[in-house]
Amino acid sequence: MRARGLSDEHVLIDLGAGYTELDCVLRSSYGFRGRYVPADVWLDGTFDLLTWEPPRPFHWYAALEVIEHQGHPRSLVERLKEWAVEGFVLTTPNKNVVDVFAQDPTHLSALDEKNLQGWRLETSLHNFYGHYQDGICAVWTRRMKGGHDSQR
Incomplete structure (x- = not known):
């Protein structure tokens, strides 16, 4: 996100924030000083995407x-x-490498890079779960090349 324009003047909402690990990483590894707002069901029990x-x-x-x-x-x-x-930015298991449904009984969808790229997201593969390229990171910005997504 920093590489794509996240600045210290921005507000970041972390959907499904868990224990707010993203905030810790952004601040300690990338010097982020902006506003971080966690949103997660365990915070108040009412969060439903x-x-x-x-x-x-x-x-x-x-x-x-x-x-x-x-x-x-x-x-x-x-x-x-x-x-x-x-x-x-979003991350998800790569269905071409791991059995997404076996990972967690609450998983309802299995995706790959082709799915996410078809939705006009830029993707990269990462090692998240112990297997080579088993995770996908996808990013979308208003400034991405391609025209109509840059309108607001």
Whole structure:
């Protein structure tokens, strides 16, 4: 996100923030001094991505290890495109390397780079779960080449 324009003046909403590890990494490894806002069901028990909408536009969103828990993951991607002033990043297991459904009984979708690239996201492969290229990171920004996604 830093490489794509996340600045210290931005607000980052972390959907499915868990124990807020992303905040720790951004601050300790990348010097991020912006506002970090966690959103997760364990925080207050009411967070539901099927119905949740941000109260106002925010610069950046992160959805790390979240999209595979959605029955209609493209819906979340399209909503993130609407909400994000600057962009978003998401990660998910790579279905071409790992059995996504065997990893966690709450996984509802299995994706690969082709799925995410088809939704106009830039992707890269990473080693997240102990196997070579078993995880996918996808990024979208309003400034990405391709024209119409850069309109707001």
